[in-house]
Amino acid sequence: MTKKIRIGNVFIGGGEPIAIQSMTNTDTMDTESTVKQIIELEDAGCEIIRVAAYDLESAANIRNIKDRISIPIVADVHFDFRIAIKAIECGADKVRINPGNIGSEDNIRKVADCAKMHKVPIRVGANTGSLSKRHIETEKSEALVTSALDNIRVLEKYGFNDIVVALKASDAVNTVKAYEIISKIVDYPLHIGVTEAGTERNSLIKSAIGIGSLLLNNIGDTIRVSMSDNPVKEIYAAKDILQFSGKRRFRPEIISCPTCGRTRIDLIGLVKEVEEKLKDIKKPIKVAVMGCVVNGPGEAGDADMGVAGGTDEGLIFLRGKVIKKVEYSQIADELKTLAEEY
Ligand code: SF4
Helix, strand or coil, X not given: CCCCEEECCEEXXXXXXXXEEEECCCCCCCHHHHHXXXXXXXXXXXXXXXXXXXXXXXXXXXXXXXXXXXXXXEEEECCCHHHHHHHHHCCCCEEEECCCCCCCHHXXXXXXXXXXXXXXXEXXXXXXXXXXXXXXXXXXXXXXXXXXXXXXXXXXXCCCCCEXXXXXXXXXXXXXXXXXXXXXXXXXXXXXXCCCCCCHHHHHHHHHHHHHHHHHCCCCCEECCCCCCCHHHHHHHHXXXXXXXXXXXXXXXXXXXXXXXXXXXXXXXXXXXXXXXXXXXXXXXXXXXXCCCCCHHHHCCCCCEEEEECCCEEEEEECCEEEEXXXXXXXXXXXXXXXXXX
């Protein structure tokens, strides 16, 4: 089990629920837009937010943003250790530094000293895009591990152990390999994700493979789905990956059949309608929407409730037993009522 650490008002590692993280894409100097986006992300389920601290002024503006949000804020710093120090002094709950580009060991020590004084953890983030020359020559996943370890050891040398580790490659294979290796070497919490995963569809698949494989092997304490899109979509994807990996439950799970030659109802339209009607229900129930009477209740035996379609009608079942027959137009409402009462 990883070590438990605190990021503002959230604990990660040590068996805590796996936290969902995202990053703003507004200008950190634009306080209004950044706060607005963070609140949207928080409403969607984001639990830790990272912002770009790209110079001393944007690092200082973290203070103004933090005053108006309630989730922990992480400063993302590259190149200049003084920005990390400024961010910590201005209220960042964690700093992410990329040791491949932060400069000398002495720079890292200065950040560590400041973080220690303010009880702020440091995320050591190695990614394949910013490996040092020495590391680039080895295999990608090993290079990520070696690069992160070098920097972890520097922090440890100066008595700093409040560390989160991230190793990011833009493909799922190297990401998974790297985390598997490092999880056997250190017990620091791991922030996992496939970096620069692309547009929505690519990101969903890459992240489901990369993050999902790690979660199934009990690796990962915080997750981020990287997506070239509205970051709110990252949160929905992260929640789904956690739910479908069996790590957290946020909403009903709707299972539905792929349809076949036996289907006599508009099953595809019906599933969409059921999803829409159940979207505000938070209960961790399983609802089956199956296309035919013959196989429906049997195939969906482990669902809490569901429907097996007939010709313009459906048999509603509850815990495997048929309880009534309703017209097609009533099916989604019937399931909603059952879900609410369950
Ligand atoms: Fe076909 Fe029925 Fe299976 Fe759906 S549940 S795929 S309609 S056999």
